[in-house]
Amino acid sequence: MGSLDGKVACVTGGTRGIGLAIAKAFLDEGAKVVINGRDKAKAQRTLDELNAGANVHFIAGDVKKREDCEAVVDGTVAHFGRIDILVANAGGAANHAPVADLTDEAMEDALVWNFWHTFWVMRRAFKYMIPQQSGRVINVSSVDGKVGKPGISTYVSSKHAVNGLTKSAAHEVGTLGITVNAVCPGAIETDVMMAEGPGAAVAMGTTYEGLLEMFASESAIKRLNEVEDVSLIAVLLASDAGAGITGSLISIDGGTSPY
């Protein structure tokens, strides 16, 4: 008996990093899971690793495109017959620079990747969840959705926006059996962090190693978080026991966030 037996979940960006950990944890708890990503070849490696047979299904799509976001949600319902749990997980930011030097393109990219993607998949999922009067939306935000660091205003602004969207939506659907929460992890050395961290570090006036050390030093645990920290909370929020938790911005940051 798993805590998610019979549930259907959709995880954007589910082929690696935090999304993959969440997909694994959901499968372990008995859910059927759609994972999404841009690259079919990468996805095949993930599917092989998950080894979950018909309980997992891949839908290709770029979350920076509205039609792809909507197709991932619609495709989940088409394939598994319903959607109980939406995890808006994909995200990141690139081309970091201080505000004074920041390009429109870099800010737009982060907003589309983190905020618009979350809005697009949530709005689409509500079309199914509101009539069925049940659902769980889990937005993967960040400790930077609550605090701010110099040089990464794209990421910080878009994650703050995700947190606001989370709270507003939670109040809209609070009596409809649907919860909407954000999880706010501290720094985790995911593939996206390894790809974009060095650029962010330069914009912040440090090195990649210095960036990781800065995040770790601000926490109580003095180390980075891990993807399994996030999946632990995602399972709780997705389960029936999470029914009373909504509109929350859950810190998974080793004690970093002040609130």
Next chain:
Amino acid sequence: MGKLDGKVACITGGTRSIGRAMAEAFLAEGATVVVNGRDAAKGAVAIAEMGGGPNIAFYAGDSSKQSVVEGLIDFTIEKFGKLDICCLNSGGVNMTAPVAQMSDEEWNLEIDWNLNHVFWGMRRSLQHMIPRQSGRIIVTSSVEGKLGKPGIPGYVATKHAVNGLVKSAAHEVGTLGITVNAILPGIIETDIVRSTGPDSAVAMGLGTYENLIAAFSSEAATKKPNKVEEVAAVAVMMATDAARNITGCLFPVDGGTLPY
């Protein structure tokens, strides 16, 4: 296989309501649990209802007393050999009065029950957990640890203080394998709320108990009170080995009430 197999927990105020739900959830996950309460007869009934057996024990005493809180922890370690999980759960609205009318005596009762109890329990637990480089401290706080309501200043002030204590302690022991977290429930119709709610309602200018429940519920996105089982599920999660990186967290279980 339970998530808490082999763990030993103690819970202040564990014979009913939130503490009772935590005890039952911990037992179901394989832990050994010591619950505390003031009334020995009620305690005996409670542990019998929870299945009795060798995995549960009761320690009688008023958790607003230092000797009782420390005694509970010492008893748990003596009886079961160690303490992995300390739930500092008891507390409530002891006295209702606006600040202008609050007596020193009433204020101090609130401080002892909601704040000093947590400090005494945390200090004693940490003295055991730090040498072992392992432990979980879970404090039952409240949405009132972040907000404020009229007429219950002692409760609001002590729950705010508890949240600060949790964050400070989490940073002190963050590299020692010990996590310190708080759970912030919204209104739950526990025995304590049912017994003190009518007075609170009057002090808060809401008139009746029903109005009090409705006022709290109306602030939530869910428009209803929370449940003890929701708090227990979060406590189990925090108590597991998997939650080693979750610390200093003020975890709301409030149906969307808190603004942050």
